[in-house]
Amino acid sequence: MSGLQLTDVIKRYGQTQVIHGVDLTIEDGEFCVFVGPSGCGKSTLLRMVAGLEETTEGTIEIGARDVTRADPAERGVAMVFQTYALYPHMTVEQNMGFGLKMNGHPANEIKEKVSEASRILKLDDYLARKPVALSGGQRQRVAIGRAIVRGPEVFLFDEPLSNLDAELRVEMRVEIARLHNEIGATMIYVTHDQVEAMTLADKIVVLRAGYIEQVGAPLHLYNDPDNKFVAGFIGSPAMNFFDGVNTGGTVTVPALGGATMRAPASLTADGPVTVGVRPNKVALSDGGTHTVDLSERLGGISYHYVNAPDGSRIVVEAHDQHAPAPGSKTGISFDVEDAYFFDAKTEQRLR
Incomplete structure (x- = not known):
C-alpha cells in the first residue's frame, strides 16, 4: 500500500477554476474522508486522483510516484462508485473477477483472489447469485470486492452509500470500517454526510468551493474548528450561532437573554462578533423569554427548537424524554467556557 501527496493541485474547466491550489498529504494506510456540501469539489478532487479528470496544474504522487499525467490503469488505484455498475448477466464471482480476467490473469489466481475478497466481505453464500438476487448492501459489497481483488495501492470511494436506505447505510458503514481495519489499505472516501466522515475517518478534509478549509482528526475538527464554516x-x-457585541472586552449576546462573557484575547476591537455554542452545551431552564417551537423525541435523546426574542433559532440537545409544550416560555442556560468566537466579517476563529 502507499500514501498520497497532492501539491498545489488546480483544476479548471475553461476559464472557470473549481479546485484552488490544494496541498494535502495522506499517509500510508490512512482512512481519509473528503467532506463538504454539494459543489465543493470533493468528487472532482477524487476523480483527479483516479485519473478520470485531468489535472490542470500541480502534481499528484502515489507511493512517491508522480502519476499526474498517468493513465488511470497505471496509477494503482481502484474506485468504488455511487452506482454499483455490476454486470447483470454475470454471477457475483464472475463480476468480482472480471477485471483480472480481462487483464489476462490465470484462472487459479483469479479464483484465489476472489475467494479472499469474498471471505473478507462475507459473500461466500452469494457467489453463484446474479445481481438481481442481491440486496442493495450486498451489491455494494460486490462492487467493493471487485476493487479488492485488484490489490490497489489506494482505494477510492465516491459516495458509495448514498443509494442505500438508512439501515443499510449504517450496516455498510460498519463493513467499510471493518474492511479498513482488516486490510490496512490507504482509503479516500467522499461524502456530504458528516456523520459518515466522523465515524469512518482517521483524517477529515473539509472542502468549500474548491478550497480546503481545515484538515484534521474528527474530534480535533469538532473541538477546535478554525472557522465558522467548519464549526x-x-x-x-449543527452549532448554534448568535450575533454578539464586544464592548471593552465583554461580549453581550442578546439572543441568549443578554448573556455576557469575556472576549477572547485576540478580539481587541469593539464591535460585532459571532458566538457559537453546540446544542449539547445548551440547556433549558425555568422562566425566561424564549419560546419553544417544537421538540423531536428520539428516545434517549431529544432536540428542542427554541426561538429567541430577536428571532434567532436555538437548538437544545437534551438526554431525557421530557418535552415542553410548543408555544411555552423557557430560559436558556450554558457555560460561557463552552462558547466559541468568530470574526463577524472573515468568519475565522478568535482564540
Missing part, C-alpha cells in the same frame, strides 16, 4: 458543518445538530 457549523462538523457536528450534528
Whole structure:
C-alpha cells in the first residue's frame, strides 16, 4: 500500500477554476474522508486522483510516484462508485473477477483472489447469485470486492452509500470500517454526510468551493474548528450561532437573554462578533423569554427548537424524554467556557 501527496493541485474547466491550489498529504494506510456540501469539489478532487479528470496544474504522487499525467490503469488505484455498475448477466464471482480476467490473469489466481475478497466481505453464500438476487448492501459489497481483488495501492470511494436506505447505510458503514481495519489499505472516501466522515475517518478534509478549509482528526475538527464554516458543518445538530457585541472586552449576546462573557484575547476591537455554542452545551431552564417551537423525541435523546426574542433559532440537545409544550416560555442556560468566537466579517476563529 502507499500514501498520497497532492501539491498545489488546480483544476479548471475553461476559464472557470473549481479546485484552488490544494496541498494535502495522506499517509500510508490512512482512512481519509473528503467532506463538504454539494459543489465543493470533493468528487472532482477524487476523480483527479483516479485519473478520470485531468489535472490542470500541480502534481499528484502515489507511493512517491508522480502519476499526474498517468493513465488511470497505471496509477494503482481502484474506485468504488455511487452506482454499483455490476454486470447483470454475470454471477457475483464472475463480476468480482472480471477485471483480472480481462487483464489476462490465470484462472487459479483469479479464483484465489476472489475467494479472499469474498471471505473478507462475507459473500461466500452469494457467489453463484446474479445481481438481481442481491440486496442493495450486498451489491455494494460486490462492487467493493471487485476493487479488492485488484490489490490497489489506494482505494477510492465516491459516495458509495448514498443509494442505500438508512439501515443499510449504517450496516455498510460498519463493513467499510471493518474492511479498513482488516486490510490496512490507504482509503479516500467522499461524502456530504458528516456523520459518515466522523465515524469512518482517521483524517477529515473539509472542502468549500474548491478550497480546503481545515484538515484534521474528527474530534480535533469538532473541538477546535478554525472557522465558522467548519464549526457549523462538523457536528450534528449543527452549532448554534448568535450575533454578539464586544464592548471593552465583554461580549453581550442578546439572543441568549443578554448573556455576557469575556472576549477572547485576540478580539481587541469593539464591535460585532459571532458566538457559537453546540446544542449539547445548551440547556433549558425555568422562566425566561424564549419560546419553544417544537421538540423531536428520539428516545434517549431529544432536540428542542427554541426561538429567541430577536428571532434567532436555538437548538437544545437534551438526554431525557421530557418535552415542553410548543408555544411555552423557557430560559436558556450554558457555560460561557463552552462558547466559541468568530470574526463577524472573515468568519475565522478568535482564540
